[in-house]
Structure formats: C-alpha cells, structure tokens
Amino acid sequence: MAAAIAGSCPKSGGFQSPISLRDPNSSFLGGSLKGNFSLQLKPRKEQKKDSNISLVVAAAAATGSDNATTGSANRFYFNITGFPFPLGPFLNRRTIRTEAVKGSIWLFEQEQALGFSSVSTNIRMTVIKLKSGGLWVHAPIAPTKECIKLLKELDAPVEYIVLPTFAYEHKIFVGPFSRKFPKAQVWVAPRQWSWPLNLPLEFFGIFGAKVLKDEDCSTPWADEIEQKVLSSPEVGIGPYVEVAFYHKRSRTLLVTDAVIYVPKKPPECINREYLLASAKNGLAVKILSKGKKVTDEPVVDNEINRQKGWERMVLQILFLGPSNLLEPKASFAQMSQKLIVSPIVKTLVFSKVPEKVRDWIDRIARDWKFKRIIPAHFDGPIKAGRAEFLAAFGFLDDLLGERYVTRPSLALLFTSFMGKAASYFPPDDMKTLSSLDEFLVSVGAVKKTVSGRKR
Template sequence: MAASAAVASTAPQPLRPRAAPRWALGNLGVASSHRALPLHDRGTRRLAVSASSTDTETSARGGAERFYFNFTGFPFPLGPFLNRRTIRTEAVKGRIWLFEQEQALGFSSVSTNTRMTVVKLKSGGLWVHAPIAPTKECIQLLKELDAPVEHIVLPTFAYEHKVFFGPFTRKFPKAQIWVAPRQWSWPINLPLEFFGIFRAKPLKDEDEDTPWAGEIEQKVLSSPEVGIGPYVEVAFYHKPSRTLLVTDAVIFVPRQPPECISKESLLASAKNGLAVKILSKGKEVPDEPVMDNQLNRQKGWERMVLQILFLGPSNLLEPNSSFAQMSQKLIVSPIVKTLVFSKVPEKVRDWVDSIAADWPFRRIIPAHFSAPVNASRSDFLAAFAFLDEFLPERSAASPGLPLLFASLMGKAASYFPPDDMKTLSSLDEFLVSVGAVKKTVSGRKR
C-alpha cells in the first residue's frame, strides 16, 4: 500500500456517467451498527466491523458502467486494467458512505480493496476522502446521494490514491481541491499539474480555517527522514459521528474477502503458481485445476492478504495459520511498520498520541480492508505498541493505567509471525544498504 514508492500518475477519464439502476446485495462481513458482529474479543474490549445499513448498493449493470482504462503506476500498474466494480455502503446513517473498488498489484493475482469515504456536511454538501476510479457506476452511485460535491481530499502521497485524484476532480469542477503536503513522485519529482491536479490547496496540521473545521478536524504526519521521499498521511476526525479516518496508518483484515474483489481474482490466487512453489518450504505442491468453491475462494483471499502484508510470507501453500494471526484485529501493516514507522518512531508517536488525546473516536475508517471498525483510542494505541521498542525511555516516563492497558493489548496487535517477516526484514536491510530507506533516525538506533 502506501509504503511502496509513491509515484503519482494520471489515468484517462472514463465515459460520461449516466443513470443506472440499483440493487441491494448482502454486505459481506459487515453487520448493522445496532447488532455489531463481534470479530475480536480481548475480554474487556471488543473490536467489530459495523455499518448502519446491512445493504450495499451497486449498479445492476456491468460492462460500460464499470469500464475504466488504467495502465499507469510505476513500477507496477494498478489493476484491474479495464473493469472496476463499485460497492457503496452506508457506514453512518445519513452521514457517511463508503465506496469500494478492487485494486490489483500489476499483473499479479494479488488484490485488495481500496476505499473512498464520503461525508455529508451540515451545509448539505459532500466531503470526499481518497477518491477511487471515477467510473460511470461510481459517479452515478455518488450522485444518488443527491448532494453537491463541495470538497475533494487527497490525504496521502501514495500513488495508488493519487492516480485517480485528477480524473475524479475533473468530474466535479465546482468542488474545492485539497491535497496532503509535500507531494512527490519518483524517479522524477514532477508538479501536481503534470498529473492533472489543479487548483489544489494544501492540507495543514490542525488547520482551524478550513471550510469544514467545525465538523472535521485534521492532523498531519510528515516524515521526510524515511527515505527517497517523505511519508505523508493526514488523519481526520468527524466530530458528529466520532469517526477517525486514516489512509494506511492502521488496517483490520477481515476473515472473508471484501465483496468488490472478483471471484476470478480469488481463484487465480488459489492456484499453485510459482510464488506458492517457492514459498512451500520444500513440500510437494500439487498442480491441479482449481474448482470454484468457497474453500478455494477463501484460500485465494488468505494468500492475497499474506502477500500484501509480508511480500514474501513463509508458506503460501498452507496460509491458514499465519492468516489467523494477522486477521480480526486492528494492526499496523507489517510493511508500513518496517519500512516507515520504525524509522521515525518519535514523529509517529507524537502523531498517534495527539490523535488519541484529542479525538474520542469510537470507530475507524481506513482506506483498505475492513471498515468501519468499532475501535477506541486504547485499540489505536495498542496497534502502535511496537514504538515502545524504539522509545523505551519515553514509554516508561508516563506509565498510566490506560497506556499500560494499551501496551498489554499491543503485544498481540504488534506480534507478527517471525518466519513471515524474514523476507520483509531482508528487504529492509537491502533498502537501507542502498539508501532507498534510512535507519531509525530517532529513539534507539537499529
């Protein structure tokens, strides 16, 4: 996700949207907020994924309504290349909606979901966070909310979100455009206008002068010390619904795949290809056709998750054990933890502590995997408990019961299977040796 080199790219605009009928689908793995589905229980705390509606909305049509041509994104273009299904879910009744599309890594069989969040402001207009591909279907589902788009926000530097920002903003020329600061691209650092992003205003840390300041607050994490470019992410807090919005800071991996991921992608991942053979620990890998059934779709999802989180997990042939340890809890992605947050622990800790101190949120909406996640400030702090390894003096200076409790929970949230971490750790050492990422620049040195 955002830990990859962030290269901004343009994507051609799809055809002009037109009306399409809707139909309701079961919301896979999502329960009503009045009957939240328990996904993780630590005894005194419970995390769950919930939505205020058990229905998802999507177009009854495919084909032209879902067409979007995209071969941009260096070094791996982001698929699907021609067809993107959009799923709309009401997360907070009458206030917040989630729009999801499949996002594939290049020409591989690895996919996840990418999410756009839409908030209805008191003005009656819409505030759009992290736009996705503006297909006919996506734009139509947005217009069905029957409110004007007033603000469009790019909360990160990462190219998987930036790639659709310019084309999306051109669909709403009257909207105000806002972008996270310190945008950059690689291997050539080009201005935003080159990527079709015009009239953009920078998002500032704790800015009280934004048009939405009375309803949505913001905190900027900007760390230039990470590597060839800064890591930048803006967190938002929607005060009326007590909702925290992040991009890649934390994730909650669901037990079952998001609805927007196609069965073709899941079955392709279930096949015993080259990656499975390499990571099979010398076991015999059967070469047989993959039947379309729930077991194989689940296997495909588990393999996808482990490759997204670890790049080279220890055993793709039998992914169940590692998947069970990584799913159903609020965590920081192993890639983001290893390549980004462990490099600048003091800055990340300041950002995390500020969020937890100032914002009494009760749910979190990330840009990938499950959302919304019913989670408190203690759950959020627990996901970042690994920072104590780099800042032992700081964590010991202010123990406090809430922090001690978060630390205890964090031992589980921050634990990643050592065998699965080997490839990522080796990659980290290599990137440090060539200067692509840096060693820890604050706290305890590596």
C-alpha cells in the first residue's frame, strides 16, 4: 500500500527475498537479508463492488496424501526479511480465493502485518486466464501449500509471473513463487533497486526475468492485456515505479498502489486477534487521545470491537497515526468507501512528481475503457471507471496550477466536483505524515520536488 503499509522510502526494496523452509529449491542466495536482519516468521467486501464476485474458497482442507498435514501446516510460511520493516504474519498465512470475473479472473488474498505490531491489511495476487488456457499471475503472494493448492484447482498451467512494482512487500515472494512453477516466464517492472545495497535481482531469487516496457506490443499477452509504466525520477533514495495493466476482454484495470478503496468492514483474511489487539487502548491511543481519559478495560471479542480495531488499523496504515485514535469513526468515514490515493503515497511520492503521474493517469483514462479496478491492497474488485479514477487524482490540479487547464472538459468536470472530496484528508490527521515528509526532505531521504510542483 498501499500502498498499504509503506510509502516512498518505507517501500524501498532491499535484501528482500523470502526463504521458504518448505521449498526444497530455496537457498540463502535465493533469499535475501535486506539490511539489518529481522525475522519474518508467521502465519467483506462491502462497497461499490462488482456484482460478479463470489467467494469460492476460504481455506484449503487437508485431504488425500495430505492427511497427516494440518490446515495450519498448509499455511506455514517462513521468510527472512528486514530493515526497515519486517513483514508478518510470521508463521501462518491464510489464503482466500475469490472469483472476480466468472471463469476469467481470480483474486488470492493473504494478510500482511507490519513487523511485530497488530497493524495489518491484506495483500492481493490477481490471476487471469488467457485465451491460451494458461494463467497470468500479477503480484504473487507467499506460495504456501494452501495457496498453491488453490491455484492448481484452476486446472491451468501458470505461464507468466508478473512483478508490477519495485516495492519489497511484493518482490519478496516472486523468487519462491517462481520456483513452484519453473516453466513460467517471470516479468518485472523496470528500474528495480534495493537499499542499502543496490543488488541484482538474482540476489532475491529472481532469475531470467524479462523487463516490462511502457505500451509494449511485443509481450506474449499483448493481444489480451495492455500495460503502461509509471517510472518517476528519484523521489528519494530511489525511483517510484508501477506498471498498470488493462485486461481488454473484461475491461479490468489492475494497479498495485496507485489507488485504493478502503472497505467498511475488514477483509476476511485479517486475523481476528490483530483486530482485537488494535481495539485495545495502548500507548498509541493514549498519545493520540487529545487529552481525553483513556480506559484500560479488557477488550471483549465482539463485532463492535473488531470494527474499532479495523478503523484504527486503517488510520495508522494510511496516516502513520491520525489525530485521534481513541475515537476513529469520523476520520475513518472520511477515508473509507470511495476510490482514493493513499495519503502516504500522495504525500511521499505522487506530490513530488505530479507531471509524471498526470501523464500516466491521463494515458490510462484516455486509452482504456475499464469498468472495474483491482488494486493490490484493501478492497477489490472496485466498480469504478475513468471518471472515478481521475477524481481520485484531483489533487494534481492544485499542484500543477494552470498548466493543465487545456485538459478535456469532461475530465476537468469530474476532477473539480469529485476529486476535491476524494483527495481531501483532514489536516489534523495529516500532521504526523506531514511532519515525516518534512523530516525526510530535511535529511535528503525524500526530495522536496522533482518537477512541476506548484510552490
């Protein structure tokens, strides 16, 4: 994420490929250690959503030759990742599979937790069945036994594995996932980089990968899926890169972190214990209570407390700490159930390169007549078209001033009326994120501006 759990600098890649202890092909060279060692142990959809989606599988049961293996073992996944943010859950990753477009597109979701905290969200892999009968896999997730079983139930070979970003929460699974399907071609977003050392992809267990190019008509899936690359100048210690895809037959837009839709209720894959832990009045809540009395009463497991935990999670993910965690409902209502650009991505990335972002989204809206959007985090699929997509980026007009007054009048209309609301975030909630941005700029980790920013 956002992005879900990270922005410009936090999303930097690094020594970052996982090591699956249950994968006999894994090795320490295939895995990576991203900076300081941190152990990565462990392991509904309510919105303007596509009516075609249906829950197909919530969990894969142990059957046949797997009789001795428990459901928990099927979800076991262990990897080493690290600096600056280890990503959980640490030993147990449940996989949820849904059918987004009948017989054509499936979504696979797992939980993604931030380090040792109770803050978590979902991470999504999208699988498209091509006319060849093979599968095109977008942003692979942890290849647990359960995940691979659910994928193989589609009864089609995996032909292509696609990494659409540089961000490490997606990159870490590409190597282990590709080893489960050695005949599949691996394609990656351009300008991959890692920090603190810029290492080649082979150090992350990714071998023989082809590079995705902007509007490339020579890819083996070009007749069915088109692509457009956002490749910005360095906004900090490295560039921000994301590739958007358009599945023509289903009129579906696939993005990674460009936009999100926060559902009112938590995704099914989110651990109940994490929700209840977030509902507790811990240190963060006391700090952000605006001086109000904070009780230390035990948290009862009920729907009210799970919802409170979800609301607090979302606000911490998107704002890194809103103005008031004690009473999160007002801020959550401002963020949820609409297509938006995550505040952390907007602040740390997109506001630094508004011209590049504007060119990318204008080309997407001009060339692709999509009717649904599937991001890699939070809700999906989202029933939304070009108007809603442009509206989410309404903040770019303020940054670019009068430079884009010649844009199509229809686009201007939507960004004027819808975009202001979609891109407005309460100033009090933005204080922590704005302070972080100022600090990162002051130490040179993030640039104040790269191009076109209104001063």
